[in-house]
Amino acid sequence: GAVVSQHPSRVICKSGTSVKIECRSLDFQATTMFWYRQFPKKSLMLMATSNEGSKATYEQGVEKDKFLINHASLTLSTLTVTSAHPEDSSFYICSAQVSSGSRETQYFGPGTRLLVL
Amino acid sequence: GEDVEQSLFLSVREGDSSVINCTYTDSSSTYLYWYKQEPGAGLQLLTYIFSNMDMKQDQRLTVLLNKKDKHLSLRIADTQTGDSAIYFCAESGYDKIIFGKGTRLHILP
Numbered sequence: 001g002a003v004v005s006q007h008p009s010r011v012i013c014k015s016g017t018s019v020k021i022e023c024r025s026l027d028f029q030a031t032t033m034f035w036y037r038q039f040p041k042k043s044l045m046l047m048a049t050s051n052e053g054s055k056a057t058y059e060q061g062v063e064k065d066k067f068l069i070n071h072a073s074l075t076l077s078t079l080t081v082t083s084a085h086p087e088d089s090s091f092y093i094c095s096a097q098v099s100s101g102s103r104e105t106q107y108f109g110p111g112t113r114l115l116v117l
Numbered sequence: 118g119e120d121v122e123q124s125l126f127l128s129v130r131e132g133d134s135s136v137i138n139c140t141y142t143d144s145s146s147t148y149l150y151w152y153k154q155e156p157g158a159g160l161q162l163l164t165y166i167f168s169n170m171d172m173k174q175d176q177r178l179t180v181l182l183n184k185k186d187k188h189l190s191l192r193i194a195d196t197q198t199g200d201s202a203i204y205f206c207a208e209s210g211y212d213k214i215i216f217g218k219g220t221r222l223h224i225l226p
Contacts, residue, residue: 034159038214044152046159093214095160104156104203108216 003027004096006109013084014117021079021112023094029074030096030107035067038091038111050077084116123206123217130225135193137220139206142187146208149182151191154203154219163191163204198224 003026013019023033032051036044048069050056056069068080077096081088093111097104123139141149147168152160166173166180166189173180179192193200203219 036160038209044150044160044162044214046161049159091214104154106154106160106203106205106216106219108214111214 004030004094004107004109006092006094006112008112009110010113010115012115012117015085016083018080018082019084019114021081021092021094021114023077023079023096023109025075025096025107028096028098028107030077031074031099032097033071033077034095034097034106035069035077035079036093036095038093044093047079081114084114086116089114089116121206121208121215121217123204123220125218126221126223128223128225129196131196131198133196135191135196135200135222137191137193137204137206137222139189139191139217140187141189141206141208141215143208143210143215144184144187146210148209149180149189150205150207150209150214151178151180151189152205152207152216154205156202160205193222196222196224200224 005024007022035047038044046059047062048056048058050069050071052071052074058064071077091111094109095106097106121141129135150165151163153163154160164178177194181190201224203221205219206217
């Protein structure tokens with residue numbers, strides 16, 4: 001079946017540095033990719049919707065200059081956490097969506113654990 | 118490996134109750150979630166249940182958890198046309214969250 005990968009799976013960085021997380025659809029082309037963040041003991045929070053070749057649409061309260069999203073191709077979207085702070089430590093998950101006629105199917109990546117020291 | 122399964126389609130008449138079922142394999146899951154996805158949008162959390170609970174009710178939504186059978190269900194009372202969407206079941210633990218493939222709920226007039 002369709003597979004979505006994320007790289008890296010875990011990253012530890014110093015406060016003030018930037019971290020890039022990649023989301024790839026391995027055997028299909030995704031028209032839309034979503035980025036989520038999971039808080040401890042809570043659910044996913046949708047951060048942004050990314051369409052190939054256009055600017056991402058950010059949810060209210062998500063800083064677009066801090067969480068840069070680039071959807072360079074139909075198989076790759078990247079999330080860059082700029083000037084990371086300890087409060088950015090979280091579990092980031094992407095999903096890739098495929099549209100076929102009127103049906104949309106979503107495939108999730110395994111997630112990336114970010115720890116900012 | 119770890120897996121979450123749910124049926125792909127469900128058709129319900131408007132005004133009836135909808136019951137969406139989900140099974141999972143990882144008994145160490147701490148939280149179980151139901152998400153709703155409307156066309157063109159990302160997932161939105163509907164409700165969740167902690168693994169030591171067996172039932173949770175929130176207005177028209179009722180979540181039942183049978184931990185022994187690893188079975189989770191979502192009941193939507195008085196189903197409306199606005200409930201038409203894809204519903205995802207998910208289980209989570211530390212550093213992981215695993216989703217089912219989603220159940221498409223179709224409302225019949």
